[in-house]
Amino acid sequence: MPNHQPVKKFKIIGGACKGLGLNLPNISSTRPTKAIVRESFFNTLQAEINGAHFIEVFSGSASMGLEALSRGAMSAVFFEQNKSAYATLLENISLFKNRLKKEMEIQTFLDDAFKLLPTLHLKNGVLNIIYLDPPFETSGFLGIYEKCFQALERLLERFNPKNLLV
Template identity: 40%
Template sequence: MKNKQLTKKIIAGKYKGKTLLLPSKTTTRSSKSIVLESFFNTLQFDIIDATFVEVFSGSGSIGLEALSRGAKKIFFMEKDRDALKTLKNNISQTNPSACEVYSGDSFSNINAVVSRLKKQDENAYFYIDPPFSIREGMEDIYDKTLALVASLPIDNVKLIIIEHMSGLEIPDNIGLYHKKKSKRFGNTTLTYFDVE
């Protein structure tokens, strides 16, 4: 029996109600709707005309929600082949000219994305939702993620948001960034970092 294709809808904005496909559960996790809603309620108007980087994109549901709500440019980063296919399909439902996809390892590709931001003199929201470290081969994923955050140049960062397992202790300071707040949703927590 073929597995039923998982989907989710864009919650609000220009593309509200558009159906996004989700990649298979084994390779990626989809951010829960409640997490998404809370996040976008927090940013609401700040996202308009902003640049947005979704570091581990999966289906791209966060970046495409940002696009729907008025962000002008989205950078997507994804390594998994199936997820990439799904991501590109989802982008085609919205505005592909506002989206750039970087395929391959996010820890390497972040440099290319930062170079683009520097060249355009842009700062961006970085949404970082690494695979849970309980998955095989992902044991050091959070250490690498914290190093990635610390490496981001402050001139190109508006806000950093990390979606992570609730049990994970995230330090108050990562490089030059300070924890602004954390919000817990069951097993998932959003932690916000900025420069102040």
């Protein structure tokens, strides 16, 4: 008998897709942002989310970016380098689009975010929210916090102070 592990789920907690169940990647290096943290984050920034361009740098399951889209963000960009997590991210985007049934601009990248961040396209005329929540520093991710700080320094050099870096 095959050993099937149940698919772990999370739910969109607010906005147009509230209650939509989405999948979590079944890998140890990817951890979802807890619902209470997501709720606090979006309750605090709700006024800024509507119409914003949301960029989730270490996307995993796309929980933060999809929550932002559900709450009125106009577009989202997702970066994920793990192939298994990326496949889950794409599944979740498909489930989300099927539920929302609304045109939205979504870009996904299967690559190392540190290579792509220097070329990140920030939108003019809208609030860009860049959300960085790196994985824990474990084997395979050694030096990740230093890389984040270096990437942040480079981003801040060309970042409009009216945008948000979280």
